[in-house]
Amino acid sequence: MIHVQCFAHLKEQTGQDTITIEQSSLSVADLLAELSARFSIETDSLMVAINEEYASPEDIVSEGDRVALIPPVSGG
Amino acid sequence: MIHVQCFAHLKEQTGQDTITIEQSSLSVADLLAELSARFSIETDSLMVAINEEYASPEDIVSEGDRVALIPPVSGG
Amino acid sequence: MYKITSQPIAIEEVTAKVVRPEAGAIVNFIGTVREFTKGKRTLSLQYEAYPEMAEKQLRKIGDEIKERWPDAVTAITHRTGKLAISDIAVVIAVSTPHRKDAYQANEYAIERIKQIVPIWKKEQWEDGEEWIGDQLQKTAYSDGKPGEVKPS
């Protein structure tokens, strides 16, 4: 199982702080595809962070990683 | 009589906070020439302020004006 | 030196972190909540952060500054939660021996915060509210990591 943290409007759109994926490992691209299908969210502008670092589409997310969805940021 | 305020090293070089000129009116250029003669100070880099504004060599200093010698500044 | 907090930010406190005998110049950037943006009135803002990652990314910005301006020391504090008009959202303090570098490094820091630090703001207007994203008008997110985007 992989837990994916949500922030900002994603929390409202998915209705969840944390989404659970029933797999032990998958690519960032596949993770986004699955989330897009499950929640009908726009994933084009989403980044994925693995252990607090930005990940590339081909990076692998594994059980135990700290995973988060990062929409375009607007701090400052 | 015209009173001329001194600051920084000029105060040390002339030994005075305020120099008194025994005239009722003269040009800035003449004022500097007189001070140069009296105190053997280098006046090339000195500005004169009349009533808290920088003056030009041809400006006239008159009795009652607030007059000051302004060496190159070094604030900030 | 890099902090996400839900408490009001004291400018003096962030500035004090970068004071040192080698420094002759400190430049602060203080981001405050502006009431009007393009004619639209903001009532308040809500900032949310992914705090662990945000502090890590702030530290990365400090490291990038160190590479480009080796004599610079940087401290950044960003606030989260609900902010009223004129409340301080972020304070960036950069100290350097000479002032040019402090201005440049400070401006670099705020540009990078808007690119890579996971903090989001929700604007509250008179007629609604909205999470703000992509305020730099960059749509390149899907093309790469924001960590790789360098300011022009």
Next chain:
Amino acid sequence: MYKITSQPIAIEEVTAKVVRPEAGAIVNFIGTVREFTKGKRTLSLQYEAYPEMAEKQLRKIGDEIKERWPDAVTAITHRTGKLAISDIAVVIAVSTPHRKDAYQANEYAIERIKQIVPIWKKEQWEDGEEWIGDQLQKTAYSDGKPGEVKPS
């Protein structure tokens, strides 16, 4: 908004003068006493001002900023008297709706202070002391009023 003081300068106090709902950005410049300049160790500094004229010239700088950056609001406080290493000599605060202007206007202010504001510093070193003049390496004083010198 423009002040010469012999008391320690509180950054928050100068900054508070420029806070307003229209502003989203405040940039501070804080000049501190640096210990080493070109390898020479400074023990302390003494600042002397012609206070009435200095405040008038600071106000003139604020007016010049207003002409160039109409949305900017500026406050400047400069200290006089004896300062130790890391003490604050000057604080410049500029607020603007958008940050670029705040950085530029602030940098303009410190450049102009070093040109036209009648304040002088005396450096105290281990082996002596000296009034510092002409630190911009400009020898053009006799050619015109410093008020007419515009930064390049």
